[in-house]
Structures are given as C-alpha cells and as structure tokens.
Amino acid sequence: MSTINGVLGPLDTADLGFTLMHEHVAGASAGFWQVWPELFGGREEFSNYAAGVLRDAKATGVQTFVDVTTIDLGRDIRLIRDVAERSGMNVVACTGHWLDPSRSMAARTVEELTSLFVKEIEQGIEGTEIKAGILKLANDVTPQLSSFGEKAARAVAKAHLATGIPITTHAGAKLEIGFRQAEVFEQEGVDPKHVIIGHSDDTDSLHYLGGLMDKGYWVGLDRLPSGDPPFAVRVDTCAALIERGYADQLVLSHDFPLDIALAPTALRGSEWSKRNPDGIQFIHRRFLPALQERGVSQAVCEQLTVDNPRRFFEG
Ligand SMILES: [Zn+2]
Secondary structure, rough: OOEEEEOOEEHHHHHHHOOOEEOOOOOOOOHHHHHOOOOOHHHHHHHHHHHHHHHHHHHOOOOOOEOOOOOOOOOOOOHHHHHHHHHHHHHEEEEEOOOOOHHHHHHOHHHHHHHHHHHHHHHHOOOOOOOEEEEEEEEOOOOOOOHHHHHHHHHHHHHHHHOOEEEEEEEEEOOOHHHHHHHHHHHHHHHHHHEEEEEEEEHOOHHHHHHHOOOOOEEEEEOEEEEEEEEOHHHHHHHHHHHOOOOOHHHEEEOOOOOOOOOOHHHHHHHHOOOOOOHHHHHHHHHHHHHHHHHOOOHHHHHHHHHHHHHHOOO
C-alpha cells in the first residue's frame, strides 16, 4: 500500500480499483482550451458532459481514470480537476510530452525539460497545487527517435529517477519504437518495472511484445478496441500473451478522448463513437467477456484491470 498523486490530492493505491491506464478527458493543441472553449461546446458544458461520462463509467465499476494529456495535447489541469470533482472518479494527471513540441519546447535542453517535469510532479501543474502522478513520453512515425523525441525520453527518464514517479509511453508499435525507448531508458538507468510501453496492441508481433516483457517492461494494451489490427486480433494477442505467462505485465485502456480537437470537426463525435459506441466502458463490457470466451479466467481479468495498475503505481 502506498500513496500516489491524484488530481484531487493523494490517492491510496488500495483504493485505485478498476483502473484505465491511458485515457484523455479531451485532446487538443496547446492553448486551445484557453482561446477557444466554444469549439468544445463551452467549458462549463463540456465539463458537465465529461463528468457525466465518468460518472456513468464509475457506476459500472471503473474506479480510476489515468489522464495522460500533456501540454502539447492541450492539457488544462483545471478542467481535468472540475471533471474529477463533478464525477467522483479517481483521476490521475500526467506530466511529460507527446508528439507535438512547440518551437519553445523544441528549443529546450534535456535538463530544462527535466526541470519542468519535476516541477509538475513536486510543486504542481499550471500554477495549481495539482501534482502529476505519472510521466508520459511519446515516440512515433519514424523508426528512430526524433531529435526532440530523444531529448524528451531522456528528460522523462531523469524526472522519473529524481521523483520515483512511473512512466507510460506512446510507442509506434508497428515500428517497434518501444525497443528504441527501452535503449534510452537503459542508458539512463531506469528499471523497466517502472515503465509501461504503451499502444502495444497496435501490433500482434509476439517478438515485440514478448521482447519488451522479457526485458521487464509492462506492456499497455491501451488502444482498445479500434483500428488496425482489428479487435479480434487484439483479443487473440492478449490471450496469447496471458497463455505465455505474461499476465502480470499487462495493463489495459482505450485511449478514447471524450473530445478531440486534433481531428476535423466532422469526424470528432460521430466517427469516434461509431468506432466504439461503448467509449470508456468498452473494456468491461466487451473486451473482458471476449477474453473469457477464449478461456481467460475472471481472476486474470481482475489482475489486468485492478492488481496490475496498483502494482505498477506501487513500484
Ligand atoms: Zn493517448
């Protein structure tokens, strides 16, 4: 049992319960919430809507929602706090970086990036006392890390070593970028047990997934259910990993933003919900039953959604 940084204050890991490890209240570019809340239907309206979605999920058993929205994904920590307060859901916020550095961010050194991340963990985010409970890193697109991507990876590693806060990543799985992230983490001296290599259900390569877990990393199957590979393959891959003995290194989530301004407006609501009408309730409504049809026990389903997130945060 230990305590982690929640948006509304310290959270006891014993109270995390069923945890979604990679979600977003909303995604946008940096500053969007400040200049254009109308795009989301208004700040107050969106906050009420998002709180309703989290309340509904809570009523069906989701107890903790890890929001991995970074500054370059338009994180607005006061909005996340409002949604946490109104919904009663445990919410954990992040520091770190995604794929879209501003020129000001791209110009920073590893040491400067590290100091920003540590400040958001130890002092608070965006002028509040809300502390980040997890570090986010994203690398994608090219098989090698970009110049900023490598700086961010080193800064995330150093901020982890300075604070003990664990790391979750967005890793282009088809390009096996988790291996590149792992190289940096190993150079920096990060113990893999404090790192989730995320978006790993975007591949069914057991070489990649097993390779990461054999090194000691957690693997995030955190883009359920959509895209390529299709849902059935994602379920088969998860079942195959469990059968090979990796159940204690897997965590689950949807990466399902309740709204996302990064997509054209025509695609935002309708397309996302067409792909996944269950939203952030997909895992317990559809994914776990599908795993059980493939012979995975109820106890293992609970391990993936309750015990593993708790063990990850307890380090
Ligand atoms: Zn995400």
